[in-house]
Amino acid sequence: MNLKKLLYIDRRIIYLVVAIGALIPIIRPIGLPVEPTDPVIGLFDKLESLSPGDAVIISYDYGPSSEPELNPMSSAILRHCFHREIKVLIMAVFPLGGVNMAIREVERITSEFEDLEYGVDYVNLGYKDGGQAAMKALAVSIRDVFPADVDGNDISAMPIINEIRNYDDVEVVISLATGIIGEWWADLVNAQFSVPVAVGCTAVSAPKYYAFLRSGQMIAVLGGLKGASEYEELLRRNFVWARKVYSDPAEMKLAATTGMDVQAIVHVIIIVFIIFGNIMYFATGKEKGR
Amino acid sequence: MQPLGLSIGVWVNALLTLCILSFLYKDNPFFRFAESLFAGMSLGYYIGIVTVQTLQPNLIRPLGETFFGNHNYLLLIPMALGIMLYFRYIPRISWLSRIALAVYIGYYVGVLMMQKIHGQVIPQTRDTIMPVTTGGIDALWNLVVIIGVFSVLVYFYFSVEHKGVVGKVSRVGIWFLMISFGASFGYTIMARISLLMGRFSFLVNNWIRPMFGS
Missing domain, CATH: 1.20.5 (Single alpha-helices involved in coiled-coils or other helix-helix interfaces)
Structure with a gap:
């Protein structure tokens, strides 16, 4: 066999193998086990420690490009909050789609709860431009930063806004973030206003967030699809309702746990290609310049 | 259907x-x-x-x-600054846009200086000052963090030629950097596969399957 041909394999063949590897678990889920880790358990424990009526902010700081990783996180966290009767303020500081992610997710999850009342148990404040400026201003008054909700309704008449005026009334901020926005919540809001911050981020951003977790500036980090699947597993282990929700085939199509099957298979394929490439590289005598 | x-x-x-x-x-x-x-x-x-x-x-x-209520008329100032930013497209008065830009930059430089020093430099430095004599696995990890931070800082210190002791320490720094790049690359692959999975899941579950009624 000509080893050189194998070394210079067309990249499209690699794409094809990866595509097949990704498609198989989507068509036939395998159900590989997921083990929760401490960075994810931190958020679960924090929400468990809250009393009914306590408030959290969930900031949708991502767009459609991060939807596969962060939507499952959002679903799991919202379900946990609403089952614990925690009040949720929903907002977005990411311009390209954050507010639409929030609208879709909130509509979908709140439809599972008959007793939830908009403006009392939760409110969608919508998007606000300005990034750090908006985050800083929330410390003074949430109502001044968001005079209207996502649909343009005056929020001053909503009971939830009269109870939760600024960061002093918020137990934890959960940022579902792409890029740098999760970092702002830690190095600005946590540092200057001592609000506990948890970040659910895309996997690309996860490594840098572990430094914030270690220094205590974040109470939890949910890194990519893996973090989301761990949170789903925590819910399944602790609640009957979660076992029911996450056994529904329609829900499992959207769940991170299903996605982890794809991750496992494609990672194995990539590892095999890396080993194979290195073996071929040495077997062909480290050709010059390649 | x-x-x-x-x-x-x-x-x-x-x-x-x-x-x-x-x-x-x-x-x-x-x-x-x-x-x-x-x-x-x-x-x-x-x-x-x-x-x-x-x-x-x-x-x-x-x-x-309510123009006068709640001092809302003060909003005319940021509104004027915002409009001034677009004066740069009118050559005769383009200099006015620099005033608005100066205010914008001044605000965010102030916010960011505090944010970086208070939120990153101080807490991250404090987190690097850790006990290494307590024994046990924690002390070992603390030592790894300290060596990593120190050697990487030496690697990025370019005022001294990287040879002798400095060269050896910076070499250790390169190893730490390589390991961190590897971890970042692994996470990046995970993120990209998630995106691929998201699209494939949509194509299979929302597009192809409904076409065949499954």
């Missing part, structure tokens, strides 16, 4: 996804069309979302409803 509007949306979504994925084979007009469409849509979306979610509730509505 899906409603017609929904199924049209799914078809548009699916075909645009295929246009983008076609780049994996090679560059082609379908990919460029989808790419340009995305760029244009993003800009339009951004303008719309800022107008509806920020300008309208925080500027236009307060000025229109």
Whole structure:
């Protein structure tokens, strides 16, 4: 066999193998086990420690490009909050789609709860431009930063806004973030206003967030699809309702746990290609310049 | 059976996804069309979302409803600064845009200075000052962190030639950097596979399966 041909394999063949590897678990889920880790358990424990009526902010700081990783996180966290009767303020500081992610997710999850009342148990404040400026201003008054909700309704008449005026009334901020926005919540809001911050981020951003977790500036980090699947597993282990929700085939199509099957298979394929490439590289005598 | 509007949306979504994925084979007009469409849509979306979610509730509505109440007239100042930014397109008065830019930069430099020093430099430095004599595995990890931070800082210290002891320490720094790049690369692969899975899941579960009634 000509080893050189194998070394210079067309990249499209690699794409094809990866595509097949990704498609198989989507068509036939395998159900590989997921083990929760401490960075994810931190958020679960924090929400468990809250009393009914306590408030959290969930900031949708991502767009459609991060939807596969962060939507499952959002679903799991919202379900946990609403089952614990925690009040949720929903907002977005990411311009390209954050507010639409929030609208879709909130509509979908709140439809599972008959007793939830908009403006009392939760409110969608919508998007606000300005990034750090908006985050800083929330410390003074949430109502001044968001005079209207996502649909343009005056929020001053909503009971939830009269109870939760600024960061002093918020137990934890959960940022579902792409890029740098999760970092702002830690190095600005946590540092200057001592609000506990948890970040659910895309996997690309996860490594840098572990430094914030270690220094205590974040109470939890949910890194990519893996973090989301761990949170789903925590819910399944602790609640009957979660076992029911996450056994529904329609829900499992959207769940991170299903996605982890794809991750496992494609990672194995990539590892095999890396080993194979290195073996071929040495077997062909480290050709010059390649 | 899906409603017609929904199924049209799914078809548009699916075909645009295929246009983008076609780049994996090679560059082609379908990919460029989808790419340009995305760029244009993003800009339009951004303008719309800022107008509806920020300008309208925080500027236009307060000025229109109660101009003098709550000192809302003060909003004319940021409004004027915002408009001044666009004066740069009128050569005769383009210098005015620099005033607005100066205010904008001044504010964010102030915010960022505090944010970086208070939120990153101090807590991250404090977290590097750790006990290494307590024994046990924690002390070992603390030592690894300290060696890593120190050697990487030496690697990025260019005022001294990297030879002798400095060279050896910076070499250790390179190893730490390589390991961190490897971890970042692994996470990046995980993120990209998630995106691929998201698109494939959509194509299979929302587009192909409904076509065959499953």
